[in-house]
Amino acid sequence: MRRTGLLFQVGVLARRSVVRTLRQPAMVVPSLVFPLMLLSINASGLESATHLPGFPTDHYFQFALAIPFVQGALFSANSAGTNVANDIESGFLNRLALTPLRRMALMMGQMAGIVALGLIQAVTFVVVGVAFGDGIAAGVGGAVVIVALSLVISLGFGLIGAFVALRSGSGEAVQGVFPLFFAALFLSSMSLPRNLIETDWFRTVATWNPVSYMLEAIRSLVIEGWNGEALALGFACAGGLALLAMVAASSALRTRMVRT
């Protein structure tokens, strides 16, 4: 392989991205601690909701376990966006533009750190779920699928963060978009199953919100076992989001490189 081949370029940038992400405790620690803290508070605070007729489990912890996976991915979006914005603000991207680096390599390399962070998050949340909950109903295979799905979710949100950074070129803009990501989580079936949401408009929004299906896919593996429909919808929503975000981010990168 030539030392300037695509794989080599991706490898160099991926290594830089992984090292940079993991060397920043301010990026890694909150993305693990906050979702776990909220899981713990939610599980105790809303345990009584399991008494509602039709609630799918006796332990709210099992129901809420899906939330940290998506919440962690939202932190990934912020991290990815901030890293790309830093590269733009520091002039690193300008210098890269003077090299024969391929855009595809740049994009894939930049996302490697986010995927690594997503892997750490997903494995941690699975371990916590097994240690403090009733385990994963779908077994070891289910845990592997949960990790795989959460990596796709992290990649999707990470690419959205990168897109915002590439379009705006500003870390402040990425931070400004962060609350919108949380709106997507809040307006989903995060707290109750959709069939138990009483408020009509909220149930409609949650039904149209792809985040609901990502949560429900993970939840199905934790609570029910193998549910093909929930998994297909979850992977379709996460994969579709990642694909759309990849197209948008690539287009923004092309524009950014032309400007450079």
Add this chain to the structure above:
Amino acid sequence: MTGFWSVARAVAWRNIHNFFTNPAIIIPSLLFPLFFFTAFAGGLSRVDQVPGFDYASGYTTFVYGFVLLQASTFGGIFTGFSVARDFESGFSRRLLLGAPRHGGIVGGYWLAALTRAVFTISIITTVALIAGLDVNGNAIDLVGLYSLAVLVNAAAMLFGTGIAMRLRTMQAAPLMQVPAFLLLFLAPVWVPYDLLTGWVQSAASFNPVTLVLEAGRGFLAGEPEKVLPAFGVGLLLASLTVLWARGGLRSAERAA
């Protein structure tokens, strides 16, 4: 006192102007309480059918009690962020050199925090009324409710300002935000205290914010409860944080 008020007015005016003209400051202040209100009041409304849920005014009003407290607290905490930003930009150093009465600086930040909280609460209350907020309390109950909110706002602002004046960097933001967040969420946020379980119930029983939250919900329902302990806690927090902010001001004066 003339020097105190002229400084307080100038600091307050600058901060209020920044708040209303900078989208990066005003939008998160509004969005977060609105998200919480929407997510809880809309997504969790069926929780009022859980056996033992005994709040007569309904779930929207129950959640409003919490979001009001949250908006008051974060109106104060976000003002602490502004203090830290003013130190980072060098503005506060110049202010400390020029202001005849340094107490007026803290007074000005307090006026700004109060204005931010009043604005945010007005918006949230309007949204809540549209969403079905059912207030059964009378005018005196409402005075009690919003007086508690003002006390909490002042305590949060003084706490944040004390930290900002000691550390003088925006990197201190988590030190202001995380304790406030923990105190708020380790109270009976989604269900009454009796329906909490596990370690959160134990934490809520020691958490002073539980008293304030329950008193606020009592005012809204027109059935005031735990009023004296709640005001006692509010006044104690405000008094302690006055001392904390005063220490912060002395630290900033030494560094200026």
